[in-house]
Amino acid sequence: MGYYDCGDGRRSIAPDGSARASFSRLLSATAVVTVCGMAGRGEIIAVPILVLHSIGIDLPGIGAAVGGDWRCVLAWVIFSAFGAAHGYYGHCTEIERWKSLQPKGSEALWKCQPDRFLCEEKKAYARRLGTFNAGMAAVLGMATSLLHLQGGHTKMYFDIDEFGIAWYVVSFVVFFTWVEAFAYAFHRLFHLKFIYKHLHKLHHTFQPPTSFSAVAFHPVEFGFYVLGGQMIFFVLPIHPSVMLVVGGYTAYYLIEDHSGIKATAPWPWQPTSLYHDDHHRYFHVNFGQHVLWFDWIFGTLRTVRRTYGEECFGGKGHNGIKAVGKAVDKGAEGGKACALSKIPTRESCSTRR
Ligand SMILES: [Zn+2]
Numbered sequence: 247m248g249y250y251d252c253g254d255g256r257r258s259i260a261p262d263g264s265a266r267a268s269f270s271r272l273l274s275a276t277a278v279v280t281v282c283g284m285a286g287r288g289e290i291i292a293v294p295i296l297v298l299h300s301i302g303i304d305l306p307g308i309g310a311a312v313g314g315d316w317r318c319v320l321a322w323v324i325f326s327a328f329g330a331a332h333g334y335y336g337h338c339t340e341i342e343r344w345k346s347l348q349p350k351g352s353e354a355l356w357k358c359q360p361d362r363f364l365c366e367e368k369k370a371y372a373r374r375l376g377t378f379n380a381g382m383a384a385v386l387g388m389a390t391s392l393l394h395l396q397g398g399h400t401k402m403y404f405d406i407d408e409f410g411i412a413w414y415v416v417s418f419v420v421f422f423t424w425v426e427a428f429a430y431a432f433h434r435l436f437h438l439k440f441i442y443k444h445l446h447k448l449h450h451t452f453q454p455p456t457s458f459s460a461v462a463f464h465p466v467e468f469g470f471y472v473l474g475g476q477m478i479f480f481v482l483p484i485h486p487s488v489m490l491v492v493g494g495y496t497a498y499y500l501i502e503d504h505s506g507i508k509a510t511a512p513w514p515w516q517p518t519s520l521y522h523d524d525h526h527r528y529f530h531v532n533f534g535q536h537v538l539w540f541d542w543i544f545g546t547l548r549t550v551r552r553t554y555g556e557e558c559f560g561g562k563g564h565n566g567i568k569a570v571g572k573a574v575d576k577g578a579e580g581g582k583a584c585a586l587s588k589i590p591t592r593e594s595c596s597t598r599r
């Protein structure tokens with residue numbers, strides 16, 4: 247992974263990479279990541295309801311909600327929204343507290359962007375918007391879960407034997423790849439000039455990102471991501487436990503990768519947290535979520551030989567070698583990004599100190 251296969255960090259389970267050979271550590275990491283991830287999104291309640299249903303357990307009121315009792319639907323939706331918002335707030339607060347406890351002057355050791363800090367005003371905005379969206383995702387998650395339980399609307403299935411163990415195992419990879427492909431394609435779409443300026447720019451005002459900014463998108467855009475990933479249920483049979491693990495993983499690392507903390511992950515396919523942090527620093531590059539695959543294929547992986555900035559649309563940056571006399575790695579720093587075009591005043595209130 248080269249540049250994105252880097253060093254020590256808070257969540258780094260094995261900076262030397264040794265954990266990658268340990269199956270038991272991967273298994274326990276999967277469990278921890280899934281539970282934490284679920285706590286950070288609406289799935290904290292919605293998906294476990296589906297998993298419990300698959301082993302013959304229906305929580306109180308679920309049957310009535312599925313049957314159309316609106317009081318039960320409302321009760322579960324409200325419970326889900328508050329549970330998700332609370333879980334998201336708790337997870338992000340814990341990370342931000344860890345950051346605040348680090349000694350001054352130690353930023354170069356753990357911070358992705360050691361010389362840049364988001365102002366308090368934008369931190370608070372990310373906290374409000376992120377927590378609101380986590381609750382909103384829970385409402386959408388609960389609504390679609392009840393739809394799955396009604397049966398017949400989607401291809402979700404609840405008995406592993408129905409499609410066999412081989413498909414069950416393969417479906418983890420298929421579902422993961424689907425989620426990543428969807429995230430890449432639509433994230434890149436949201437970086438088209440018009441859509442970026444009217445929707446996605448909001449997410450990029452949090453520069454450098456904080457854990458709360460993980461889901462701090464325009465609610466319309468975030469709703470699109472939440473529902474879009476679920477389109478696979480109309481196409482392929484997926485067991486809810488697959489959704490639980492992959493969804494938990496995605497939710498967990500979405501927050502970790504926005505934390506601004508340099509960190510590795512135990513999974514051999516996953517780049518370091520610098521990968522997405524660089525997306526925020528350089529704007530129109532590194533569109534993938536938790537894998538580099540699609541950026542490699544479509545040539546949108548950041549390279550130090552090119553310059554990037556908020557006005558450099560297209561995902562490839564500019565060839566800045568001639569323009570600035572030497573290879574540059576400035577990105578948006580100091581407002582000098584995009585050497586070949588006019589540089590607008592950056593709207594982020596991040597500052598050097
Ligand atoms: Zn983006």
Ligand SMILES: [Zn+2]
Nearest residue numbers: 449504522526
């Ligand atoms: Zn982001």
